Amino acid sequence: MANLNGKRIAILATNGFEQAELEVPQTKLREAGAQVDVVSPESGEIRGWDEKDWGNKVRVDRALSDVSAGDYDALVLPGGQINPDILRVNKEALALITAFFDQKKVIAAICHAPWLLIQTGLVKGRNVTGYKSILTDLRNAGGIVHDEAVITDEGIITSRNPGDLDQFCAKIVEEINEGRHTQRKAA
Template identity: 65%
Template sequence: MAAELNGKRILILATNGFEQSELEVPRDRLKAAGAEVHVVSPEQGEIKGWDKKDWGRAVKVDKALSDAKAADYDAIVLPGGQMNPDLLRADKDAVALIKAFYDAGKTVAAICHAPWLLIEAGIAKGKKMTSYSSIKTDVINAGALWEDSEVVTDNGLITSRKPGDLEAFSKKIIEEVREGKHERQAA
């Protein structure tokens, strides 16, 4: 498994309040598969996670959002938690970066509340998706075809429900990145 993603670069977009495991588990699995993984944020230095019911550990920011370009990466991973995607969906640069990954046919992976970012980027309509149960109505109202599954993939667009689904979510990201670019209609 260690060489599956050699030469691949993955961007994890997050800010303060990301769900701890939803950033750390995919990051660690992708690195173990050989990918170069960068945590990108509008914040400098480090960002602090949310671990279940309280503040968690800090994670080092590798690159500023203002310096990140979809062209430099093979995939983008969007951790959830309530705060992280809610803050990022109000950031026009974060939303534009997500849309750039999608429009380039690259893997876009969102878990838990992070499908809010897909909605904000205008890429949910007509797509098969899942999410944390509390935002199911938001996803459906955005025109997505919501289903209650551990992981849902629609042409390189990966969504997952919750931290308990992280292993399957991480495996699917590895599989989709290995497949390469996806032909899709621009949103």
């Protein structure tokens, strides 16, 4: 994996994130040299969902209220059903996602996390993918939906599920190394 030394990445999550969709990017991006912070509206620890039951706890590095898009080079949004459903009604979370978009920074959403892109209006007219149960939601939001492992549209990365995590993480590294996506069109 390419070098991410000096890069800072936020993973925005709350209780109910899909375990692998937070832990694998966190590990792989750190191994590539990035500083990776778990950002949450919760403090202390948040707990993942591991397939059919509650999973591991993960330490929250920074409170959502204490961060801005200017602090980071990219934003990763893990899925699971619970995590993005809670975050899509959190005004601070939506504002942070929108700020990353406005600053033309990389945003990566996997599984059900593209719901957050729908909620912020960032899907319309974009090539996207997501977990099979949200493909209709993506279409209804104006997305150009593809049933592929990973889709990138001007620095917005979407991916289907945990089986695609290696490709998802590799694409995050590639897009961060490309820098800001100044050609990105408005939502």
